[in-house]
Amino acid sequence: MRSRLLLPLIGAASALVLSGCGRPPAPDVRPGSAAPGSATAPAPRGDGRIADDRGLSPFETDHVALTELDPRLLRAVRQAAARAKTDGVDLFITSGWRSADYQRRLFDQAVTQYGSREEAKRYVLPPEKSAHVRGEAVDIGPTDAADWLGRRGAAFGLCQVYANEMWHFELATRPGGACPPQLPDATAAEY
Numbered sequence: 001m002r003s004r005l006l007l008p009l010i011g012a013a014s015a016l017v018l019s020g021c022g023r024p025p026a027p028d029v030r031p032g033s034a035a036p037g038s039a040t041a042p043a044p045r046g047d048g049r050i051a052d053d054r055g056l057s058p059f060e061t062d063h064v065a066l067t068e069l070d071p072r073l074l075r076a077v078r079q080a081a082a083r084a085k086t087d088g089v090d091l092f093i094t095s096g097w098r099s100a101d102y103q104r105r106l107f108d109q110a111v112t113q114y115g116s117r118e119e120a121k122r123y124v125l126p127p128e129k130s131a132h133v134r135g136e137a138v139d140i141g142p143t144d145a146a147d148w149l150g151r152r153g154a155a156f157g158l159c160q161v162y163a164n165e166m167w168h169f170e171l172a173t174r175p176g177g178a179c180p181p182q183l184p185d186a187t188a189a190e191y
Ligand SMILES: [Zn+2]
Pocket: 019, 020, 021, 022, 095, 132, 137, 138, 139, 165, 167, 168, 169
């Protein structure tokens, strides 16, 4: 089961590790606003890396990858996870909030792997562009859970933002609304 689920991702080699990285321009982001993880908040513990390959339960309460998320996003994911459970789907967060340093390391790794900054940005954005660093994105696993959320997430305001990252979700509509069309990849969100 697990190997079948991972197959579509093998082309993007370390996509599971590097996932998620971009975002569309958000009209409500103001320079200097106190986003989770911003300089005005106390320094969070750790860099947000999730060691468990399976990911974290969305109901985990003491991991910085979750506690630094936008509370609205975490609430929506928890509601979705509870609903998924009733469909027999266990939903995990494989990546949530990331420190800027951690995101920088992921980006540098991707540049090495893909050979250029431009190609790397299709899979992982630099820290100043990443919704993960702002606490506004989660990566969901395993694949059946991401698939479930892709079909049902709009009921909770959760949308797949990038066509090449089926695991990456952001709050992008009102609960029960329609998700915006997906961008082809994270580079499309830059301009
Ligand atoms: Zn992501």
